[in-house]
Amino acid sequence: xxxxxxxxxxxxxxxxxxxxxxxxxxxxxxxxxxxxxxxxxxxxxxxxxxxxxxxxxxxxxxxxxxxxxxxxxxxxxxxxxxxxxxxxxxxxxxxxxxxxxxxxxxxxxxxxxxxxxxxxxxxxxxxxxxxxxxxxxxxxxxxxxxxxxxxxxxxxxxxxxxxxxxxxxxxxxxxxxxxxxxxxxxxxxxxxxxxxxxxxxxxxxxxxxxxxxxxxxxxxxxxxxxxxxxxxxxxxxxxxxxxxxxxxxxxxxxxxxxxxxxxxxxxxxx
Amino acid sequence: xxxxxxxxxxxxxxxxxxxxxxxxxxxxxxxxxxxxxxxxxxxxxxxxxxxxxxxxxxxxxxxxxxxxxxxxxxxxxxxxxxxxxxxxxxxxxxxxxxxxxxxxxxxxxxxxxxxxxxxxxxxxxxxxxxxxxxxxxxxxxxxxxxxxxxxxxxxxxxxxxxxxxxxxxxxxxxxxxxxxxxxxxxxxxxxxxxxxxxxxxxxxxxxxxxxxxxxxxxxxxxxxxxxxxxxxxxxxxxxxxxxxxxxxxxxxxxxxxxxxxxxxxxxxxx
Numbered sequence: 001x002x003x004x005x006x007x008x009x010x011x012x013x014x015x016x017x018x019x020x021x022x023x024x025x026x027x028x029x030x031x032x033x034x035x036x037x038x039x040x041x042x043x044x045x046x047x048x049x050x051x052x053x054x055x056x057x058x059x060x061x062x063x064x065x066x067x068x069x070x071x072x073x074x075x076x077x078x079x080x081x082x083x084x085x086x087x088x089x090x091x092x093x094x095x096x097x098x099x100x101x102x103x104x105x106x107x108x109x110x111x112x113x114x115x116x117x118x119x120x121x122x123x124x125x126x127x128x129x130x131x132x133x134x135x136x137x138x139x140x141x142x143x144x145x146x147x148x149x150x151x152x153x154x155x156x157x158x159x160x161x162x163x164x165x166x167x168x169x170x171x172x173x174x175x176x177x178x179x180x181x182x183x184x185x186x187x188x189x190x191x192x193x194x195x196x197x198x199x200x201x202x203x204x205x206x207x208x209x210x211x212x213x214x215x216x217x218x219x220x221x222x223x224x225x226x227x228x229x230x231x232x233x234x235x236x237x238x239x240x241x242x243x244x245x246x247x248x249x250x251x252x253x254x255x256x257x258x259x260x261x262x263x264x265x266x267x268x269x270x
Numbered sequence: 271x272x273x274x275x276x277x278x279x280x281x282x283x284x285x286x287x288x289x290x291x292x293x294x295x296x297x298x299x300x301x302x303x304x305x306x307x308x309x310x311x312x313x314x315x316x317x318x319x320x321x322x323x324x325x326x327x328x329x330x331x332x333x334x335x336x337x338x339x340x341x342x343x344x345x346x347x348x349x350x351x352x353x354x355x356x357x358x359x360x361x362x363x364x365x366x367x368x369x370x371x372x373x374x375x376x377x378x379x380x381x382x383x384x385x386x387x388x389x390x391x392x393x394x395x396x397x398x399x400x401x402x403x404x405x406x407x408x409x410x411x412x413x414x415x416x417x418x419x420x421x422x423x424x425x426x427x428x429x430x431x432x433x434x435x436x437x438x439x440x441x442x443x444x445x446x447x448x449x450x451x452x453x454x455x456x457x458x459x460x461x462x463x464x465x466x467x468x469x470x471x472x473x474x475x476x477x478x479x480x481x482x483x484x485x486x487x488x489x490x491x492x493x494x495x496x497x498x499x500x501x502x503x504x505x506x507x508x509x510x511x512x513x514x515x516x517x518x519x520x521x522x523x524x525x526x527x528x529x530x531x532x533x534x535x536x537x538x539x540x
Binding site: 023061063064066067069071095096097098099100101102103105106108109112113122123124125126127128129130144147148149150151152153154155156158159160161165168169172210 | 293331333334336337339341365366367368369370371372373375376378379382383392393394395396397398399400414417418419420421422423424425426428429430431435438439442480
């Protein structure tokens with residue numbers, strides 16, 4: 001199955017547009033995990049096990065592992081998801097972007113070393129920089145389009161020939177880079193009008209939407225702006241609001257409650 | 271010393287604008303190194319030891335290490351450079367770009383884990399995404415501006431209000447993001463006219479210039495376009511043409527000859 005097929009199946013099977021972002025910050029872990037060598041793996045595994053029937057995908061953020069020399073724990077975590085929940089795609093959130101020969105190395109990292117189903121990538125260096133990922137025909141590439149923090153406007157809101165840069169990126173990806181149907185886009189929940197505009201430009205392309213929860217994005221506005229005709233098309237990411245819903249030994253149960261509430265809140269507007 | 275101070279000192283001490291890019295590809299290593307667990311470290315260390323008096327900086331490209339689970343060898347390599355050649359700055363070529371809370375983790379990775387003096391970064395997500403690097407006041411941030419492959423034109427050549435996007439990035443970095451004097455820019459050697467334009471927009475800001483050697487950029491045109499009034503201002507990168515100048519046991523000596531020839535070719539036009 002391709003990434004897009006897995007995602008479609010997971011949307012249906014779990015009746016969910018929720019993506020749980022795995023951004024492990026050990027300073028926020030419950031006390032009983034702190035100091036353990038495998039604390040990052042154990043924390044994330046508990047979150048995965050508590051929420052796997054409520055999500056359409058998981059999204060580990062590689063920076064949180066790399067800053068703590070925990071690449072081995074990231075490998076173990078993704079392997080756990082693939083073996084235990086084979087229908088749930090894993091997006092490696094790495095936002096890579098480099099010339100082709102280097103992008104080939106990043107593709108090996110994401111798809112062969114970690115076994116991710118999709119990777120996030122930056123469009124600034126153009127099509128060359130994305131092709132090595134697309135060469136893996138069953139994998140997905142999720143390109144930054146309109147990002148969720150104020151600095152996102154510095155470049156993405158510049159006017160380029162009758163439209164803004166993020167709209168141009170959406171059109172370029174939809175009309176050219178997505179010829180093999182492997183692409184998706186990142187569009188922040190903090191800008192619902194722009195989600196609607198990207199949806200208009202990209203037909204049914206999946207959109208990864210960060211920014212609900214800790215960053216303040218509105219669920220109703222996000223779903224209304226981004227859902228496709230059949231009520232899917234979105235991977236709505238929540239990280240901190242789910243991971244750190246509880247701070248004690250019951251953190252996994254608290255995460256499950258937060259994920260359930262978020263999934264259901266999303267579903268009310270589909 | 272800050273990154274910029276170290277770079278200035280190395281330009282003078284080694285009379286060199288050459289940056290040696292460390293992009294280790296084990297399939298190109300000499301036979302006697304192949305199969306060794308520490309082949310990547312040993313190969314790169316030999317190149318460093320053979321060229322350290324000929325360069326203004328070294329630039330390891332992290333993808334080549336990450337694709338082979340060799341983060342430990344990257345740590346050891348940068349530690350070797352810092353201890354043995356403390357005056358030569360190390361640029362971690364990672365081209366990171368993410369929201370502030372994630373960029374904080376990438377900054378820890380680059381500056382605390384690896385001990386790099388500077389990191390390359392992608393400007394697409396705006397100022398927020400760069401500030402966590404700038405918070406390390408003695409470190410440098412080298413932003414992608416005009417990249418060296420054909421796909422670079424997809425976005426960077428779009429017209430935004432009377433100039434092209436890469437010019438806008440150059441101006442934005444020079445006039446705003448560089449308030450603390452920590453920034454530099456990446457401008458490919460394959461586009462000398464654009465190097466000249468970026469030099470015009472950025473006063474004496476250091477420019478990292480990939481694309482000579484394997485990618486075909488011209489040394490004379492690059493130096494003429496990019497040097498500052500005092501004949502510096504450039505980190506002209508060569509990777510493959512130096513690393514793989516020889517393929518046998520004398521590879522390090524061959525690399526030294528290639529580095530010497532490149533440094534001297536650059537110096538003829540300063």
